Amino acid sequence: MTSLEKIIHLAYQSKYECTNDKSRAFTDFDFSKIETLGQGTKHDMCTLSSSPRIANRSEILQDVDRPINFHSFTTTGCSVLLFKTLFTNYCTHDCKYCQNSTEYNGHKKIYSYTPEELAKVTISLYKRNYIDGLFLSSGINSDENTTTEKMIETIKILKERYNFSGYIHFKVLPGVSYEYIKQASEIVDRLSINIETPNNNYLSELSSTKNYMKDILKRQNFIKKLEFKKKLPYGQTTQLVIGACGESDFEIFNRVIREYKEMMLKRVYYSAFNPIQGTPLEKTSEQPMWREHRLYQLDWLYRIYDFSEKEIKIAFNEDGFLNNKDPKLQIALNTLDSGIDPNEASYEELIRVPGIGPKSAYRIINFRKRNNIFKREQLLKLGVRIKSASPFLKINGAEYIKIDNWIESNS
Ligand code: SF4
Structure with missing residues (x-):
């Protein structure tokens, strides 16, 4: 049933x-x-x-x-x-x-x-x-x-x-x-x-x-x-229908920021447009679920990770749309030139590394009060997604892989 x-x-x-x-x-x-x-x-x-x-x-x-x-x-x-x-x-x-x-x-x-x-x-x-x-x-x-x-x-x-x-x-x-x-x-x-x-x-x-x-x-x-x-x-919360009338992700996000700032909303929800037979928009293309998903990720970066509007704008292409790629990774690739040392980085620097979220950033900061981080496996135990984070980390001066090399091997 x-x-x-x-x-x-x-x-x-x-x-x-x-x-x-x-x-x-x-x-x-x-x-x-x-x-x-x-x-x-x-x-x-x-x-x-x-x-x-x-x-x-x-x-x-x-x-x-x-x-x-x-x-x-x-x-x-x-x-x-x-x-x-x-x-x-x-x-x-x-x-x-x-x-x-x-x-x-x-x-x-x-x-x-x-x-x-x-x-x-x-x-x-x-x-x-x-x-x-x-x-x-x-x-x-x-x-x-x-x-x-x-x-x-x-x-x-x-x-x-x-x-x-x-x-x-x-x-x-x-x-x-x-x-x-x-x-x-x-x-x-x-x-x-x-x-x-x-x-x-x-x-x-x-x-x-x-x-x-x-x-x-x-x-x-x-x-x-x-x-x-x-x-x-x-x-209070609200919701947007995504993609029913050609609006760009950038326009959506500008409105969302105003909603959080001016209306003090707790949450914004996104619903990818899905045409319903018999309605005037029945022939309009369905929006991919990944678009909704990427908007949730941006929302998360803004609300929870406290990324600035300027940083978030990096994730949009010149037409104001998101690609089906992790926006945090897009932003990191455009803003981080070399690895960050988890033994020295601030909380704000740590959470900008793909694979490190607020919880793992706090765990790293607590851990290093007592211990030195000298290998990647220690970070794994602290909840870091090593595969995503490695190109952006430098542990005690040693980079596992340079960002440029990582981009090359993943392009
Ligand atoms: S038509 Fe649908 S979306 Fe519009 S006000 Fe009525 S219930 Fe809400």
Whole structure:
């Protein structure tokens, strides 16, 4: 049984016995809505579809294709399993890439939960320890405020009636009023609104109904202000669709930097464009997963390794695109002329060496307080990926291989 089938099965099992409430909210419930509304969140990311440690496409797809249960990595680094769903798959917007858009309405059956139904499906799964939390997104039925009101009502039923204490990631709908964002911020763990593209010009190519400044950036600013006042435990995130309208990686990255600096985002997620049959972009080329993966790597260099914008720009080609090569290696090849001595290098110098991450850099610094590093095998034990790091290291004056020779032998 797939995880989706298990979920439907479990929800069905709990038809008359979920929680202590015997009101039979599942009478006449159409269980196919669980599947359809779960599939509707397929392209909404709340975790890495690829990480610097996952380069293998099959592993990436395993994660991306799981529409319901999804691991999300919170800021504390712990992993939670979420029930990902839309509240409704009807939408008044016309985003050309989206299977929930008005453009696609003729191709799909429209489903919506009632707050009571969704709360019951969620609590059934939660009480059986099948999920740790809920990722609640939605299309827009009638208008953004009415739909958000129902989404909030779902969370209130879950928390107040069923004492749900799991994690909640709540999608803010474009254009929704400040008052509803405020209400949501008081009862959920994380809020997000998708920016989708690097700027308004690109967004207007994809949607004639959404306004970048008014419907999205202004809402992000509301969330930022609310976060300052009453800390959302896991802050604010966003997502971009990669490659639906010809935008370059450089344009994407410039926007991402502004998002981190100006909106104080915790995370940005990237979703490689994948055309959906029946949508206006069905003939647009699918974007390779490696593009998404390389953007995650750059994001990582900026957020975790603290690389400067100037350094990161080295990774782009003259057209502003990334190659399918490790950006950290590209930057090292352009900035390091000779090997770095791990006995003397600072933390900042160490983490610029391919194969050395923050953890191994700290281990090297602690280790050398007591011991001299005199051979590469010692670094291996400290977590360094020796094959990647060797061309950039000089241990006690000795280079294992000169960078120029290494480039030659690898070109
Ligand atoms: S607003 Fe969201 S759900 Fe609606 S069409 Fe656009 S991307 Fe899809």
